[in-house]
Amino acid sequence: MNPLLPFLMAGDPSLEALPQLLSDAKALGLEAIELGLPHSDPIADGPVLQAAAQRAIARGATPLRVLESLAGLTDSPDIILFTYLNPLLQMGAERLKALLRPTPVKALLVVDLPFGEEPGFEADLRAAGYPMVPLLAPTTSIDRARQILSDRPDPGASAPFAQRFAYVVARLGVTGTGQGTDLGPVSRRVTDLKGLADRPLAVGFGLSDSRSLAAIRAMGATPVIGSALVQELADGGSLRKALSPRMVDDN
Amino acid sequence: MTAGFTLPTRFGAQALGGCYAPETLMQPLLDLEVAFLAASTDPSFLAELKGELRHFVGRPTPLTPAPRLAAKLGLKHLFLKREDLTHTGAHKINNALAQAILARRMGKTEIIAETGAGQHGVATASACARLGLDCTVFMGVTDMARQAPNVARMRLFGAKVVPVEAGQGTLKEAVNEALRAWAGRCDRAHYILGSALGPHPFPTLVRSFQTVIGEEARAQVLEQSGALPEVVLACAGGGSNGLGLLLPFLEDGLRRVAVEAGGHGTALGEHAARLDGGRMGVLHGCKTLLLQDEHGHTAETASISAGLDYPALGPELAALLLDGQVEVRRASDDEALSGARLLCETEGILPALESSHALALLPALAAEGVATILLGLSGRGDKDLSTYQSRLGI
Numbered sequence: 001m002n003p004l005l006p007f008l009m010a011g012d013p014s015l016e017a018l019p020q021l022l023s024d025a026k027a028l029g030l031e032a033i034e035l036g037l038p039h040s041d042p043i044a045d046g047p048v049l050q051a052a053a054q055r056a057i058a059r060g061a062t063p064l065r066v067l068e069s070l071a072g073l074t075d076s077p078d079i080i081l082f083t084y085l086n087p088l089l090q091m092g093a094e095r096l097k098a099l100l101r102p103t104p105v106k107a108l109l110v111v112d113l114p115f116g117e118e119p120g121f122e123a124d125l126r127a128a129g130y131p132m133v134p135l136l137a138p139t140t141s142i143d144r145a146r147q148i149l150s151d152r153p154d155p156g157a158s159a160p161f162a163q164r165f166a167y168v169v170a171r172l173g174v175t176g177t178g179q180g181t182d183l184g185p186v187s188r189r190v191t192d193l194k195g196l197a198d199r200p201l202a203v204g205f206g207l208s209d210s211r212s213l214a215a216i217r218a219m220g221a222t223p224v225i226g227s228a229l230v231q232e233l234a235d236g237g238s239l240r241k242a243l244s245p246r247m248v249d250d251n
Numbered sequence: 252m253t254a255g256f257t258l259p260t261r262f263g264a265q266a267l268g269g270c271y272a273p274e275t276l277m278q279p280l281l282d283l284e285v286a287f288l289a290a291s292t293d294p295s296f297l298a299e300l301k302g303e304l305r306h307f308v309g310r311p312t313p314l315t316p317a318p319r320l321a322a323k324l325g326l327k328h329l330f331l332k333r334e335d336l337t338h339t340g341a342h343k344i345n346n347a348l349a350q351a352i353l354a355r356r357m358g359k360t361e362i363i364a365e366t367g368a369g370q371h372g373v374a375t376a377s378a379c380a381r382l383g384l385d386c387t388v389f390m391g392v393t394d395m396a397r398q399a400p401n402v403a404r405m406r407l408f409g410a411k412v413v414p415v416e417a418g419q420g421t422l423k424e425a426v427n428e429a430l431r432a433w434a435g436r437c438d439r440a441h442y443i444l445g446s447a448l449g450p451h452p453f454p455t456l457v458r459s460f461q462t463v464i465g466e467e468a469r470a471q472v473l474e475q476s477g478a479l480p481e482v483v484l485a486c487a488g489g490g491s492n493g494l495g496l497l498l499p500f501l502e503d504g505l506r507r508v509a510v511e512a513g514g515h516g517t518a519l520g521e522h523a524a525r526l527d528g529g530r531m532g533v534l535h536g537c538k539t540l541l542l543q544d545e546h547g548h549t550a551e552t553a554s555i556s557a558g559l560d561y562p563a564l565g566p567e568l569a570a571l572l573l574d575g576q577v578e579v580r581r582a583s584d585d586e587a588l589s590g591a592r593l594l595c596e597t598e599g600i601l602p603a604l605e606s607s608h609a610l611a612l613l614p615a616l617a618a619e620g621v622a623t624i625l626l627g628l629s630g631r632g633d634k635d636l637s638t639y640q641s642r643l644g645i
Contacts, residue, residue: 040548041423041534043430044273050417062546085271086533087547112271112533137275139437144255144278169275173435 002161003217003247005202006239007034007082007226009052011061013233015069022076022104024239028247030077032162034109034224035070037063037083044111046176048227052234063087070103078106078162080133085113093124100130106162109133115151129163131155136193137169138185146196154199161222165200168193168221170207176227178206183215190219214249255281257288260451263570265531272450272536276430279437284452286357291459296356300349307381308338308348310463314471314625319597324613327622328476331600332468332496334629339377339404341370341603341630342464342492343445349460351378354441361385361440365429367394367422367488368558368605369401370630371445376410386410389428393420394557401634419551422488422561426535446489447565450536454490454567461495464627469499472625482506482616485627486608487579488523488558490565496627497577506578508616509568510608512554513581519544523552524581525564526572532563539566540573555584555638556604558630582611588642591632603630604638 008021025033038053038061045053063083070079081100088096088110108130113122115134122132134152136145154164170186171178190201203216204224216223225246232242255277262268272280290296304310312333321329334342347364354362362384366372372388379386388405392414395402405412413432418424426449433442447457465483472480483500487493487509497507514522522528525540532541534549542550542562554560564572564579571577582590590610591602602610606629616624632639639645 040418041427043427043535044275044434046431054417057548064546084533086541086543086549089533090530090543090545090547111273112536114270114272114274114277117269117271135274137273137277139275139278141278148274172275172437174431177435 001220002031002200002222004030004213004243005032005034005222005224006030006229006243007036007224009036009038009049009056009230010066011038011056011059012052012230014059015061015065018069019073021239022073025077026075028240028243032078032080032160034080034082034226037066037081037087039084039087042084044174046174046227048176048231052230063091067099067103070105072102073104076104078160079104080107080109080162081105082109082111085110093121097125097128097130105130106160107131107133109135109167115148131163134166135169136166138172138189142192145193149197154197161200165202165222166193166197168201168203170203170205173205175205179208181206183212187219190221194220210246213246217249256284256451258284258452258455262567263574265570265573267537267539267570268451268454268566269538270451270536271533271538273434275434276437276450280450280452282357283456286353287452287456290353290356296352300352303348303352304345304463308344309336311467312336314468314475316475317598320594323593323597324617326613326617326624328480330472330475330480330625331628332464332625334464334492334627335600335602335606335631339370339374340633341374342461342495343371344374344377345463345495346445346457346460346491347371347374347443348378350441350443350456351375351382351384354443355382355384357441359439359441361387361436363429363432363436363440363442364388364445365422365425366390366445367425367560368556368603369394369398369405369634370558372410372412373401373404375443375445376405376408379410380408387413387432389413389415389425389432391415391420391422391424394422394425397638398557398634421552421557423549430535445491447491447494447567448489448535448537448539448563454537454565457491458494458498458567461491462498464495465497465499468496468625479503479505480623480625481621482508482624484508484510484609484612484616484624486510486559486605486629487564487568488561488605489563490568492627492629493568494565501576507576508578508580508612510612511579511581512556512559512608513583513586514553515584520551521553522581523554523560523562525562526579527581529564534563537566540564540569555587555642556608558603558605559608580612582608586611591639592643600628601632602628603632604635605629
């Protein structure tokens with residue numbers, strides 16, 4: 001099982017530093033990484049990722065420059081591009097596919113695109129090898145979860161984790177807040193979802209301490225670490241130092 | 252089409268609108284549509300709303316002839332639909348009160364709202380006080396400074412006003428923060444969106460609670476003058492006032508005109524006129540005409556009027572515009588100030604800066620040969636006194 005799914009904001013601390021961060025992540029043995037495309041109006045993000053996006057935009061990390069900076073990178077985990085819809089829509093499917101082709105991007109996590117809203121766009125990208133990650137929230141009913149998982153299906157065991165997993169939102173709210181939340185409900189949710197589909201699950205939102213990460217792994221799911229990592233990197237920390245102790249459980 | 256909804260989620264030939272919401276909010280939005288549909292046919296809800304609109308809000312609002320202003324501009328007849336005379340001083344109360352009653356029916360105990368000019372925030376705070384609901388209003392820091400009286404009013408009504416520092420500190424950032432807050436508390440809180448935008452079902456919900464403006468105005472103008480006007484005219488930020496007045500005249504053979512904020516220039520960032528500078532895009536849960544840069548990032552906007560200072564036009568109004576059912580025009584900051592002054596001097600009515608954008612278009616319409624106009628006076632201008640004082644040198 002993939003022990004950790006980290007999130008980085010492209011362009012923070014800088015676009016120039018991104019290839020080295022991705023290379024370090026690969027050297028740590030990480031199979032996949034979420035990479036945030038900085039957006040002007042990140043309605044699902046908390047203060048840490050909002051600030052990171054603002055810094056990145058101020059330093060010129062436009063969607064185009066982010067994707068161009070990923071072109072030709074091979075020393076990288078598989079990338080799940082974490083983004084809001086509008087920049088992708090403005091690019092258009094054809095241009096987006098052309099920009100993604102030379103990059104390690106394997107899937108898209110579009111926060112404000114529920115299944116069924118842009119069916120043509122989504123099908124086009126999936127056919128080109130860029131499926132949308134299914135998101136399941138605490139408010140998602142089990143019937144709706146079944147529908148989401150079938151609308152954004154598992155391509156099968158031969159596909160990489162990035163294209164197979166479903167993202168389980170651990171709690172109500174936005175990214176990066178609510179540490180210390182009771183993980184009981186998400187544990188029950190993970191059990192229910194495992195009964196629906198035999199695909200990898202990642203659990204995120206408000207996870208950073210070793211105990212929470214271990215608890216998610218004990219559920220048989222991959223914990224996502226986002227805001228805490230972004231903050232540590234912004235404060236000058238190294239990726240290795242931030243992630244190494246979080247990849248294994250203390251026993 | 253969006254899975255799970257009953258009502259149409261899209262508007263017009265270009266299928267604007269939709270429900271581009273984070274997954275956490277999808278079930279609350281589905282639940283909201285169910286509750287809205289049930290309430291719409293429930294005699295007890297309709298009776299309560301009607302009673303509150305009459306005895307608390309003060310509906311029906313008058314349709315006031317403005318003969319001195321008409322004569323000055325060379326118009327034959329000018330009628331003002333007086334939403335400025337509602338309780339709390341703007342049309343916003345029609346929707347805020349209805350949604351608050353709906354939220355209470357849904358068992359919600361807390362209300363979240365965003366506000367630009369503060370009129371929606373004041374209306375929501377007032378409705379919450381009346382219904383005994385907790386109220387939190389998100390407001391940009393720029394707007395808090397320029398609409399300070401409304402901040403005080405909200406606090407007097409017991410609402411918590413949360414300053415939003417991000418970006419330009421205006422309505423867009425307030426909506427961002429309200430959506431984030433709702434995602435964290437959607438199990439117990441309802442979000443009362445104040446404009447005809449956002450993810451489905453909000454545009455339909457808000458418009459349905461605002462068309463009372465146009466329904467009353469249409470009957471009143473027929474009663475007073477025996478005929479419909481040549482033009483029905485309203486200002487448009489997101490579109491709650493514009494749709495509320497214009498939609499009931501959709502089947503009539505007349506011109507429906509919405510006025511956007513022309514700000515202080517025509518370059519991106521100097522105005523909030525989505526027709527000229529906007530392209531199709533997605534913001535705050537809906538696809539519509541949006542002021543944005545080449546990267547799909549939302550553009551900055553500018554307007555003297557906090558209530559019109561928003562980068563997206565509501566999807567239904569944008570669809571009506573693109574399908575040729577509504578004309579959209581623009582008025583600059585200076586033209587709006589002149590419009591306000593003219594109404595004050597000729598009729599003794601102080602309009603809100605938002606409504607002044609509609610007034611600003613009157614000379615142009617008169618010059619086009621229009622003789623009879625019905626204008627939506629969406630709100631009163633007490634909140635804007637400091638701007639009027641500084642900009643008009645009073």
